[in-house]
Structure formats: C-alpha cells, structure tokens
Amino acid sequence: MAELRLENVHFSYPDGTKAVDGLTLKVAAGERVAIVGQNGAGKTTAVKMMNGLLKPSAGDVYVGELNTKDYTTAQISRQVGYVFQNPDDQIFHNDVESEVRFGPKNMGFDEARIDDITEWAMKLCGIYEDREENPYNLPYSTRKFVTIASVLAMDSDVIILDEPTAGQDQVGLTLLADMLKDLERRGKTVLTITHDMEFVTTHFERIVVMANRQLIADESAGTVFYNADVLNESMLKPPAVAQMASLLGLEKGLLTKPQLLSAILKNQHL
Numbered sequence: 001m002a003e004l005r006l007e008n009v010h011f012s013y014p015d016g017t018k019a020v021d022g023l024t025l026k027v028a029a030g031e032r033v034a035i036v037g038q039n040g041a042g043k044t045t046a047v048k049m050m051n052g053l054l055k056p057s058a059g060d061v062y063v064g065e066l067n068t069k070d071y072t073t074a075q076i077s078r079q080v081g082y083v084f085q086n087p088d089d090q091i092f093h094n095d096v097e098s099e100v101r102f103g104p105k106n107m108g109f110d111e112a113r114i115d116d117i118t119e120w121a122m123k124l125c126g127i128y129e130d131r132e133e134n135p136y137n138l139p140y141s142t143r144k145f146v147t148i149a150s151v152l153a154m155d156s157d158v159i160i161l162d163e164p165t166a167g168q169d170q171v172g173l174t175l176l177a178d179m180l181k182d183l184e185r186r187g188k189t190v191l192t193i194t195h196d197m198e199f200v201t202t203h204f205e206r207i208v209v210m211a212n213r214q215l216i217a218d219e220s221a222g223t224v225f226y227n228a229d230v231l232n233e234s235m236l237k238p239p240a241v242a243q244m245a246s247l248l249g250l251e252k253g254l255l256t257k258p259q260l261l262s263a264i265l266k267n268q269h270l
Contacts, residue, residue: 001029001187002064002079002157004050009059011045019045021213023059029157030187032180034194034204034221038235041210043193044085047160050191052076063158078107081156085163085193087135087143096138096146097122097131103154121149124182126175141167145175152183159183161192165199177203197239201225201255209234222253 004027011020020042027033035043048054049061052073061068063079084090093099100121104114122128125145130138135146144167151159164176180203183190194200200207200221207224209217211234217224224230225238226246238246245254250263 001189002066003027003029003062004080004158004189004191005060005062006046006049007060007062009046009049009056009061011042011049011054012057018213020049020056023210023215025208025215025218027158027189027191029189030184031206032184032190032204033206033208034192034200035208035210036194036197036200036234036236037210041234042213043210044162046210047082047162047191047193050158051080051082051160053082077156078154079156080158080160081151081154082160083148083151083162083164085166087140087147090147090150091135091143094134095131096127096133096135099135099146100127100131100149100153103150107154109155117153117155121153124152124175124179125149126171141169141172144168145172148179152179156188158189158191161190161194163194164192165194165196173199197225197237201239201241209236211235222255225255226252 006023006025009020009023012018023046037043045054049056049068052068052071055069063076068076091099093102097118101114101118104117122131125148127142127145127149130142135143144164165173180190205220207219207221208215209224209230216233217227217230225242231238239255241255241257241260245260245263250267254260254263
C-alpha cells in the first residue's frame with residue numbers, strides 16, 4: 001500500500017492563477033482523510049496532483065516512492081484512483097457494466113479477475129441491477145455511483161472522492177457509508193473532498209482544512225469544528241451538533257447526537 005507525500009507543493013495554472021501555495025501533507029497507507037474548505041481553496045487542484053492529472057509547478061508529490069513528475073498520469077492512476085465531482089466528465093460507455101469493466105481491462109487484469117472485481121464494485125455501489133442500462137438514462141446520483149464503481153474496479157491503493165455526497169439521498173449516503181467500511185477492511189487509503197460536514201464528522205477522524213490555497217489545519221474533527229479561528233478563515237460552517245454544543249456552552253469536541261444528549265443531561269444535573 002502506498003503512502004502519499006506532498007512536499008512544499010505549489011501549482012499555478014497557465015494564466016498565472018495560483019491554486020496551491022506551499023502545501024506539505026502526508027497521508028499514511030490505509031488512512032481516511034477529509035479535505036475541506038470553500039471553493040477556490042485549492043482542494044481539487046491538490047488532489048489532482050496526487051494522481052498525476054496535474055504536475056506541481058514546484059515541490060514534489062510522491063506516491064510511495066514514485067515522484068509523480070517522473071511518471072505519466074496513466075502510471076500514477078494505477079496507484080491513485082480519482083472520482084470526478086461531475087460524473088458526466090468521466091462516463092463514456094453506453095452501458096454500466098462496460099463502463100466499470102473498462103479500467104481493470106485496460107490495466108491488463110485477467111478475465112476472471114475482471115469479472116469478479118466488476119461484480120464486486122457494482123454490488124458495493126448499488127448499481128448491479130442497472131448493469132445493462134445506459135448510464136445517461138440513470139439519475140445523477142446513480143451516475144455518481146457508476147463512476148465510483150469504475151474507479152474501485154481498478155483496485156488502486158488510494159481512492160479520491162470529489163464531493164461524493166452531492167445529490168445523494170439517504171439511500172445513497174448509506175451506500176457510501178457501507179462502501180467506506182468495505183474499503184477500510186481492504187486497507188485502502190481514502191481521501192474525500194466535501195462540503196458536507198455531517199458526512200465528515202460521521203465518517204472521518206482526520207480533517208485537513210484548506211483556505212487561500214494553503215493548509216491551515218490538520219486535526220481531528222473534534223478539534224477542527226471547535227476552532228473559531230480555523231472556521232472563520234476557511235469560512236466553514238460546523239455541523240449542527242457542534243453548533244448546538246457551542247450555543248449551549250457545553251464541552252468542546254462533541255460531534256454526535258448521543259454525545260450531545262449525554263452532555264446536556266450531565267449539565268442539567270450539575
């Protein structure tokens with residue numbers, strides 16, 4: 001399994017727009033990390049450098065011992081799979097199963113492995129019954145899972161999810177939760193970019209906060225969402241439980257409804 005390392009990484013687009021400014025970050029193999037911050041903070045640019053879609057203007061990005069500057073995007077994507085925010089940027093086959101099979105087939109997996117991993121990915125993402133459908137006949141939320149399954153089927157060590165909860169109902173959120181548990185059992189590293197703070201607090205212990213193209217915090221959720229300076233600089237709105245706990249003057253670090261209720265009851269007895 002590959003460790004990710006970004007060492008004093010900078011990135012500017014051809015028009016001179018600076019998107020990442022001196023980012024240093026290490027993600028251990030098998031870790032689960034949420035990257036949060038407002039639009040324009042540099043999150044998507046940062047993760048695209050992790051899988052070779054973009055090369056740093058300065059600094060180095062390592063996937064294991066591989067410096068992404070020395071390898072093609074195709075070579076790096078064998079280690080780091082990236083699920084785009086918009087599924088329509090990623091889908092190009094006329095049926096779901098062909099879309100999911102494309103990655104492992106292109107990577108040279110044998111037919112038996114392609115069959116097994118394609119079926120696993122489709123079932124995990126709740127799209128097995130849709131395998132003969134044209135993806136564009138499916139709703140946006142389901143197309144998101146088609147692209148997730150396509151990346152999972154490549155069996156990369158690292159999975160990057162860009163706004164996976166966008167457009168999802170409770171069924172989709174439950175599928176995502178089950179998927180994260182399965183990937184954890186398999187030792188996969190998972191990074192997600194999201195604006196859904198409830199999803200973050202439920203499924204991620206480590207939170208990386210970006211603002212103004214830089215990393216401004218790398219802490220536990222219980223620390224980040226009670227740090228007023230970080231929240232103000234990143235313009236993040238803490239999850240509802242943290243907001244209520246702060247409003248009531250309760251102890252810091254509360255993130256779940258049971259924790260909040262317990263603290264309220266304890267406070268009443270004081």
